Amino acid sequence: MKHIFKKGTDANAPVLLLLHGTGGTERDLLPLADRISPASSVLSVRGNVVENGMQRYFRRLAEGVFDIEDLLFRTKELNDFLDTAAQEHGFDRNNLVAIGYSNGANIAGSLLFHYKGTLRGAILHHPMVPIRGVELPDLTGVPCFIGAGSNDPICAPQETEDLQRLLSEAGAPVTVHWEQYGHQLTSSEVAAAAAWYNETF
Numbered sequence: 001m002k003h004i005f006k007k008g009t010d011a012n013a014p015v016l017l018l019l020h021g022t023g024g025t026e027r028d029l030l031p032l033a034d035r036i037s038p039a040s041s042v043l044s045v046r047g048n049v050v051e052n053g054m055q056r057y058f059r060r061l062a063e064g065v066f067d068i069e070d071l072l073f074r075t076k077e078l079n080d081f082l083d084t085a086a087q088e089h090g091f092d093r094n095n096l097v098a099i100g101y102s103n104g105a106n107i108a109g110s111l112l113f114h115y116k117g118t119l120r121g122a123i124l125h126h127p128m129v130p131i132r133g134v135e136l137p138d139l140t141g142v143p144c145f146i147g148a149g150s151n152d153p154i155c156a157p158q159e160t161e162d163l164q165r166l167l168s169e170a171g172a173p174v175t176v177h178w179e180q181y182g183h184q185l186t187s188s189e190v191a192a193a194a195a196w197y198n199e200t201f
């Protein structure tokens with residue numbers, strides 16, 4: 001997969017896996033990595049699916065309606081890519097913390113839902129429930145931060161509450177941070193994610 005790898009100054013710090021929103025690129029979230037853990041190595045991956053010229057991580061049938069077959073295929077593709085990227089760039093595959101926004105948060109959620117041990121933790125900005133009716137792996141010790149907007153027209157508050165419940169039931173410690181805005185990623189939400197990260201890792 002097309003990506004950027006930047007080696008950090010602290011080899012023991014979690015490696016940040018950056019996953020952009022629909023229409024974004026692997027450059028979009030680089031400033032977030034600097035704010036959240038400047039000493040970390042960074043692996044920022046571009047989504048392989050193109051929808052009307054916009055890059056994404058998996059296909060959708062309509063706004064908020066996911067192509068589940070493609071979601072499963074792309075989640076495996078990304079998980080396999082993380083294995084090979086760890087070898088290629090020489091980082092610890094077991095020390096990845098995802099930072100995803102919107103579609104990128106959804107594929108990060110799908111990694112958590114399908115592959116035990118794939119992430120050490122996750123910051124999910126405006127995620128939805130990626131898939132329903134599946135049994136999640138044990139997520140004990142995999143802390144997750146969810147940033148949500150109480151007026152988000154794409155991720156209704158119920159989605160956030162459902163995702164929080166599903167992750168918690170699988171054993172993950174989940175922190176939800178609410179903003180009174182819509183789907184946009186605000187500076188105060190990033191500050192809350194950075195504070196959470198620094199307390200957690």
Ligand code: MLT
Nearest residue numbers: 022060063064102103106
């Ligand atoms: C998705 O398709 O993953 C969500 O609807 C969010 C987005 O617009 O990317």
